[in-house]
Amino acid sequence: MVGRDGAEDVAQKLWLKAQRVRDDPPIVNPRAYLRRLAHNAAIDHMKGEQQEATVAERAEALLWGVDYDLGSERIVESRDTLEHIHAAIMALPEPTRTIMRLTRFEGLTQRETAKQVGLTSTTVENHLRRALALLARIRDGEGDLI
Numbered sequence: 001m002v003g004r005d006g007a008e009d010v011a012q013k014l015w016l017k018a019q020r021v022r023d024d025p026p027i028v029n030p031r032a033y034l035r036r037l038a039h040n041a042a043i044d045h046m047k048g049e050q051q052e053a054t055v056a057e058r059a060e061a062l063l064w065g066v067d068y069d070l071g072s073e074r075i076v077e078s079r080d081t082l083e084h085i086h087a088a089i090m091a092l093p094e095p096t097r098t099i100m101r102l103t104r105f106e107g108l109t110q111r112e113t114a115k116q117v118g119l120t121s122t123t124v125e126n127h128l129r130r131a132l133a134l135l136a137r138i139r140d141g142e143g144d145l146i
Helices: 003-020 030-064 072-091 096-105 110-117 121-139
Strands: none
Touching (some): 072 096, 072 121, 096 110, 096 121, 110 121
C-alpha cells in the first residue's frame, strides 16, 4: 500500500487527473471511473517510489563504493582488476612507485612526499598524475602493465 504520506500524494494526483477529465463522451459510471483513476494513481505512485529507491541505492553504491548486486562473476572480475592494478603499481619505476606508496597508502601530503624523496612538489604531482592515469586505464581495461 502507499502509506499515509503516499496517500496524500495519490489524493493530490487523483484530484489533478479528475480535473482534466472531459465528459465527452459521457462517463457511464462515474464512481467506477473514479475508483479506476485512484487505483492507477496508487500504482503509479508505488512504481515511482520503487524507482526512487533503486536510484537512491545505486547512488549510495556509487558514492560510497558499496555494490549491492555482487554476483560471483562480478567478484571474480573485480579481483582480476585489483590484481592488475596491484601488479601495475609494483611495476611503476622509481621514484613513482615510492611516491604512490607515500601519498596513497601512507597518507603523506604531496609536500611531505616531495621533501622525503628530495623532489619538488610539482615533480611529485606530475609523477602522481601519470601513475593515476595509467592505473585508471588499467582499471577500465584500456591499458597494459607499464
